[in-house]
Amino acid sequence: MEKLKIAGGYPLKGTVRVSGAKNSAVALIPATILAESPVTIEGLPNISDVEILKDLLEEIGGKVRISEDEMTVDPQTMISMPLPNGKVKKLRASYYLMGAMLGRFKKAVIGLPGGCHLGPRPIDQHIKGFEALGAQVTNEQGAIYLRADELRGARIYLDVVSVGATINIMLAAVRAKGRTIIENAAKEPEIIDVATLLTNMGAKIKGAGTDVIRIDGVEKLNGCRHTIIPDRIEAGTYLILGAAMGEGVVIDNVIPHHLESVIAKLREMGVHVESGDDQIFVKTAQNLKAVDIKTLVYPGFPTDLQQPFTTLLTRATGSSVVTDTIYGARFKHIDELRRMNANIKVEGRSAIINGPIQLQGAKVKASDLRAGAALFIAGLMAEGITEVTGLEHIDRGYSELVEKLNGLGATVWREALTQEELEHMKNI
Numbered sequence: 001m002e003k004l005k006i007a008g009g010y011p012l013k014g015t016v017r018v019s020g021a022k023n024s025a026v027a028l029i030p031a032t033i034l035a036e037s038p039v040t041i042e043g044l045p046n047i048s049d050v051e052i053l054k055d056l057l058e059e060i061g062g063k064v065r066i067s068e069d070e071m072t073v074d075p076q077t078m079i080s081m082p083l084p085n086g087k088v089k090k091l092r093a094s095y096y097l098m099g100a101m102l103g104r105f106k107k108a109v110i111g112l113p114g115g116c117h118l119g120p121r122p123i124d125q126h127i128k129g130f131e132a133l134g135a136q137v138t139n140e141q142g143a144i145y146l147r148a149d150e151l152r153g154a155r156i157y158l159d160v161v162s163v164g165a166t167i168n169i170m171l172a173a174v175r176a177k178g179r180t181i182i183e184n185a186a187k188e189p190e191i192i193d194v195a196t197l198l199t200n201m202g203a204k205i206k207g208a209g210t211d212v213i214r215i216d217g218v219e220k221l222n223g224c225r226h227t228i229i230p231d232r233i234e235a236g237t238y239l240i241l242g243a244a245m246g247e248g249v250v251i252d253n254v255i256p257h258h259l260e261s262v263i264a265k266l267r268e269m270g271v272h273v274e275s276g277d278d279q280i281f282v283k284t285a286q287n288l289k290a291v292d293i294k295t296l297v298y299p300g301f302p303t304d305l306q307q308p309f310t311t312l313l314t315r316a317t318g319s320s321v322v323t324d325t326i327y328g329a330r331f332k333h334i335d336e337l338r339r340m341n342a343n344i345k346v347e348g349r350s351a352i353i354n355g356p357i358q359l360q361g362a363k364v365k366a367s368d369l370r371a372g373a374a375l376f377i378a379g380l381m382a383e384g385i386t387e388v389t390g391l392e393h394i395d396r397g398y399s400e401l402v403e404k405l406n407g408l409g410a411t412v413w414r415e416a417l418t419q420e421e422l423e424h425m426k427n428i
């Protein structure tokens with residue numbers, strides 16, 4: 001096991017290239033199960049969620065080849081192998097195996113997913129969708145059992161706007177008989193990316209990216225080649241870092257339109273941000289103003305950037321309020337930021353940040369992926385050395401993190417945990 005060490009307080013400058021989107025990758029890979037010939041996905045990020053999904057596809061008999069950032073999946077030899085335990089629990093997106101295996105084999109057994117602990121994360125809307133398509137769904141000892149004689153198109157109204165349920169129902173419906181309509185669908189760019197892959201495979205999907213998606217089922221899907229969209233959350237993380245410490249940082253391979261809500265907030269704070277076609281330039285300012293943030297479904301401010309943005313707000317003058325309407329308990333990073341001298345209070349679904357404060361290096365622990373992002377940004381802003389543990393969370397979503405940060409002039413390295421630190425981790 002390793003920790004991340006950061007020598008903080010130095011300005012950052014240069015260009016950072018964004019990798020393919022985690023939340024697309026983790027749906028595109030299971031989507032390959034639905035094809036009847038090989039599918040190639042280009043531009044995948046080098047993250048543990050991708051690695052685990054590759055292993056899961058191999059467990060069900062798929063042939064997977066990886067060359068640099070490209071994965072080719074031959075789904076022809078796959079079988080409906082039950083996956084009640086094991087690696088499915090290591091990530092959230094293993095739930096997409098439910099929709100994809102149900103769509104292809106009309107049956108699946110998948111253990112309830114893992115992923116970031118952000119408070120309750122039910123999957124009732126996914127199950128409601130599978131049932132509407134004709135599946136019988138039961139929960140037996142923490143695994144979801146799905147079975148259908150036949151999948152038939154249906155009209156499904158989502159009670160909550162859910163990225164996962166929208167994609168999962170799409171996966172199950174593309175090979176169902178007849179038309180499926182998903183109403184109150186989520187509109188995130190990753191949903192459009194998955195619909196693009198499925199359409200290239202031969203599916204008939206209209207309306208992805210709006211709140212009504214229509215799918216006309218087809219009997220068979222074929223292989224194709226697909227290039228993944230850039231990761232707007234990774235790009236947003238570097239944007240926030242550039243706003244905190246950048247003397248001129250260019251974020252390359254980004255779709256600026258995906259980050260409008262974040263760019264607007266940075267400008268409100270006084271940060272200098274300029275968007276090009278596939279690049280964003282960001283430069284910090286002497287005096288940053290406090291702002292209020294409320295997370296919303298896309299195109300609102302993304303919950304996944306709430307935690308790193310909170311770190312930036314410690315430098316702003318005045319009192320900022322960050323409210324998470326998606327995950328009301330996504331505040332585990334706050335105690336760690338306090339160890340670094342931040343002045344933050346949590347009240348219900350909101351964090352109140354008083355600044356400006358000079359953060360100080362400390363030993364901190366990432367409890368989830370974006371808490372990790374909040375902490376490595378804090379380490380880069382802080383005076384002195386910061387040590388971040390819990391890297392297994394950060395490795396789920398940040399491709400080549402150390403190389404990218406050092407490429408901007410940071411001094412960051414990974415170091416093995418000492419025996420004493422390992423003992424301490426076992427006891428907490």
Ligand SMILES: CC(=O)N[C@H]1[C@@H](OP(=O)(O)OP(=O)(O)OC[C@H]2O[C@@H](n3ccc(=O)[nH]c3=O)[C@H](O)[C@@H]2O)O[C@H](CO)[C@@H](O)[C@@H]1O
Pocket residue numbers: 023026092093120121122123124125126127160161162163164165186303304326327
């Ligand atoms: C792998 C992936 O893409 N993860 C993203 C996805 O997670 P995920 O797909 O799990 O998030 P959802 O969009 O489903 O969740 C949104 C809200 O709906 C609730 N809900 C969801 C499903 C359901 O059946 N019932 C229900 O009540 C959730 O508890 C949450 O409050 O979208 C989240 C919200 O943008 C992001 O933080 C995650 O990074």
Ligand SMILES: C=C(OP(=O)(O)O)C(=O)O
Pocket residue numbers: 022091092093114115116304369370397
């Ligand atoms: C919450 C996240 O991921 P997951 O849904 O995969 O746990 C995230 O990417 O911030």
